[in-house]
Amino acid sequence: MEFLLENILNLVGFLVGLAIGIMSLVGFRNTGSPTLFRLTIAFLSISTGFFVVWAGYTVEDFIVKSGSLERWIQTVGIVIQTVGYFFIAFSHSIKSFFPKSRYFRSIGIMPLFLVSSVQIEHIFRSVSFILLAYGAIETILSYFENKNKGAISVATGLSLLALGEFLGWYSFVFPESLLYPISMAVRIGGLIALFIPVSKVPLTRIKFDKDIE
């Protein structure tokens, strides 16, 4: 059950991220907008992160079968996804939240060299949660300004992804409970909610950049 959900989650994440990433790339190539460039990096990173986990698990389960790779693959995939979530939050001007002191910047990297892959995974899960929650709040605030219904769906998607990350992180405390499968189901729901408004963008009317066709 868990294996099936994990595969569905990673494949849906890969496909949704890729679709939104390509759409953003087409937009960037047609308009030159920096916002669309940041969205391209964000969603292609998210897509790559899900793909790394899916491909890694598949290789581990059917070819290598060593049993030791899974945790590292999961960690690498989550780190790449966190980069994507960072760029979504960054598009909402999160840069103002960074510490200006060089000292804080330097010690901020240190914990990565002192902890195991399990701890790194949980650090990045919590960072992802914060970035996703920030993105969801900013998106819902933009809805109150523009009344664009698509923003509600995107905010719901980001909220569900944040909740999924939180439950995934919390399942570390209760490893054999239902928390982890629930977190995966919630994240799948989040990815679908994220894709709904984007799927309605009428791309067929656009004359695509010749290099992309």
Place this chain on the structure above:
Amino acid sequence: MAEYRTHMKIIGDILYTTRDDLLDEEGATVTYLIRKANISHSRISRILKTLVSQGLLEQVESDGTNKYKISNSGREFLQAYKTFSSFADNFGLTI
């Protein structure tokens, strides 16, 4: 409070004016565009120069003054701009 406009939004406003809001068929004067786009002369001069060099606007000389008309590429750009503005709106962002 005045609404913050991105560079892209200002370009969109200029192109919309040259497409939908022309007073005469020969094009819009710089003064008219300054009033419609609500930006300074020096800034709009730089933007117009870029838009003409990119082929989004056509510069026409009429009665000793430069007038600007939207080109076919400009119309295509506006269509893409409109579509991807709504795409970015879904994420609560402005392109």
